[in-house]
Amino acid sequence: EDQVTQSPEALRLQEGESSSLNCSYTVSGLRGLFWYRQDPGKGPEFLFTLYSAGEEKEKERLKATLTKKESFLHITAPKPEDSATYLCAVQAGGFGNEKLTFGTGTRLTIIP
Amino acid sequence: ETGVTQTPRHLVMGMTNKKSLKCEQHLGHNAMYWYKQSAKKPLELMFVYSLEERVENNSVPSRFSPECPNSSHLFLHLHTLQPEDSALYLCASSQDFRGYGYTFGSGTRLTVV
Numbered sequence: 386e387d388q389v390t391q392s393p394e395a396l397r398l399q400e401g402e403s404s405s406l407n408c409s410y411t412v413s414g415l416r417g418l419f420w421y422r423q424d425p426g427k428g429p430e431f432l433f434t435l436y437s438a439g440e441e442k443e444k445e446r447l448k449a450t451l452t453k454k455e456s457f458l459h460i461t462a463p464k465p466e467d468s469a470t471y472l473c474a475v476q477a478g479g480f481g482n483e484k485l486t487f488g489t490g491t492r493l494t495i496i497p
Numbered sequence: 498e499t500g501v502t503q504t505p506r507h508l509v510m511g512m513t514n515k516k517s518l519k520c521e522q523h524l525g526h527n528a529m530y531w532y533k534q535s536a537k538k539p540l541e542l543m544f545v546y547s548l549e550e551r552v553e554n555n556s557v558p559s560r561f562s563p564e565c566p567n568s569s570h571l572f573l574h575l576h577t578l579q580p581e582d583s584a585l586y587l588c589a590s591s592q593d594f595r596g597y598g599y600t601f602g603s604g605t606r607l608t609v610v
Contacts, residue, residue, distance in 0.1 A: 389539070419599075421599075421601075426603065426604075427603050427604070428499065428501070428503075428587050428589070428601030428602050428603050428604050429540075429587075429599075429601045430499070430601070431599060431600070472540070474540075484542050484545075484553070484555075485540075485542065485599065486539070487539040487540040488539055489537065489538065489539050490539075
């Protein structure tokens with residue numbers, strides 16, 4: 386069974402204090418690893434897809450990386466508007482398997 | 498607005514009530530999904546529709562009944578729910594089942610009393 390574990394569960398940072406969120410996974414045949422951002426009262430918003438170990442993607446202050454066992458979401462010099470819950474999900478198996486398996490998320494708070 | 502609209506945003510219902518959740522997308526996507534999000538738990542896939550046909554039912558109790566009349570609309574019919582069914586119900590759509598194409602709605606916050 387596919388498993389996704391995110392850590393830490395919650396993280397409080399001062400504005401400008403860089404850090405990383407972790408997503409470790411156990412799957413058979415990874416097709417893609419996805420990062421989403423979720424604000425309170427809203428649905429998840431797509432950030433990145435990573436397909437193979439060594440791949441990196443960047444968007445503003447966020448950078449996602451992927452190894453064979455885990456992914457990191459690096460946040461550089463965060464601002465209060467980066468406060469949100471960050472979700473990691475994996476898609477595995479052959480074509481036709483539509484399921485995304487999600488982690489429980491990391492709730493990030495950036496203090497001004 | 499993400500392009501996926503869910504109504505109502507909030508719903509309170511008794512255990513003997515019957516209600517429906519509605520989801521609408523105009524992104525041209527050909528797959529639609531229902532997910533359940535409970536506190537401290539990962540998002541749980543409930544149903545998947547591709548081109549209006551159900552392709553996956555993730556062992557969901559029969560008190561949840563999905564309907565997809567066309568590629569733009571998805572419903573979740575609810576009846577005889579239990580308090581533990583209280584959660585945020587999210588609708589999503591995608592093109593060709595690729596995760597990067599998942600667009601989520603804002604969800605319906607359901608409370609069963």
